[in-house]
Amino acid sequence: MSASNGAAAQTTEESLEARMADKTITLEVFRYDPAAGGDPTFQRYDVPYRSDWVVLDALNWIKDTTDGSLTFRWSCRMGVCGSCGMMVNGLPKLTCSTFLKDYYPDPLRIEPLANFPVQRDLVIEFDGFVEKLKSIKPWLIRNDQRDPADGELRQTPKQLAQYKQYTMCINCMLCYSACPEYAFIPGFIGPAAIALAQRYNLDSRDQGQAERRKLLGVQEAVWECTFVGECSAVCPKHVDPAAAIQQAKVTSTIDWYKRFLMPWGKK
Numbered sequence: 203m204s205a206s207n208g209a210a211a212q213t214t215e216e217s218l219e220a221r222m223a224d225k226t227i228t229l230e231v232f233r234y235d236p237a238a239g240g241d242p243t244f245q246r247y248d249v250p251y252r253s254d255w256v257v258l259d260a261l262n263w264i265k266d267t268t269d270g271s272l273t274f275r276w277s278c279r280m281g282v283c284g285s286c287g288m289m290v291n292g293l294p295k296l297t298c299s300t301f302l303k304d305y306y307p308d309p310l311r312i313e314p315l316a317n318f319p320v321q322r323d324l325v326i327e328f329d330g331f332v333e334k335l336k337s338i339k340p341w342l343i344r345n346d347q348r349d350p351a352d353g354e355l356r357q358t359p360k361q362l363a364q365y366k367q368y369t370m371c372i373n374c375m376l377c378y379s380a381c382p383e384y385a386f387i388p389g390f391i392g393p394a395a396i397a398l399a400q401r402y403n404l405d406s407r408d409q410g411q412a413e414r415r416k417l418l419g420v421q422e423a424v425w426e427c428t429f430v431g432e433c434s435a436v437c438p439k440h441v442d443p444a445a446a447i448q449q450a451k452v453t454s455t456i457d458w459y460k461r462f463l464m465p466w467g468k469k
């Protein structure tokens with residue numbers, strides 16, 4: 203690009219920014235303070251529109267300039283920590299990766315993640331989610347006692363590829379908000395916990411598949427899933443928890459046949 207073309211592009215960009223500085227976008231934000239009593243409400247805020255702003259930027263602008271009482275979680279601002287999940291116009295999204303330009307000039311409705319109790323405003327309680335993750339024994343289970351002096355448990359790239367996808371989960375809980383089964387049956391262990399179980403079950407170093415398969419083979423685990431597939435559709439990390447659930451259903455079915463039809467082949 204020539205110097206004059208570069209200068210022209212810069213001027214165009216600057217005038218575009220100047221024009222956009224006058225523009226605003228409306229956020230209708232869910233407000234609820236259990237300590238103060240009363241019902242939840244929606245509060246409207248007009249926020250400056252910037253094409254490079256994400257929803258989280260707009261919420262931070264509100265908090266910094268207009269209403270410091272607005273409460274929400276976030277940390278990394280780069281799609282890694284999993285803490286900024288909210289409903290944006292009815293869909294679960296990471297607000298640090300959801301651009302205002304994809305909605306402008308329409309208003310956005312921001313709510314806490316669906317299917318979880320609300321602590322305050324956009325903050326949900328996730329103790330139950332953490333308990334579900336813990337319940338599937340998310341660690342390497344070994345039959346032998348190994349000592350560091352025994353050396354590493356080595357793995358080929360092919361063995362790593364078997365489960366790597368399931369290690370990408372950031373525990374953002376978007377899949378639980380999207381899941382219609384979880385909405386009706388809160389005891390359902392849910393997509394991320396089952397994907398986490400598969401992360402260990404498919405790891406060549408793990409010997410705890412039999413233990414976990416017993417946990418997964420019950421109604422509140424894989425058999426509660428009716429394969430709607432929304433969990434995978436909303437997952438920002440392409441973990442594909444729906445695939446993990448279907449894999450676990452297959453092994454659970456094989457276990458059932460072994461138990462009832464081939465008792466000599468239980469293992």
Ligand code: SF4
Nearest residue numbers: 371372374375377437
């Ligand atoms: S499976 Fe995907 S949507 Fe579900 S918690 Fe993990 S990263 Fe989030």
Ligand code: FES
Nearest residue numbers: 279283284286298
């Ligand atoms: S702020 Fe960490 S994922 Fe959005």
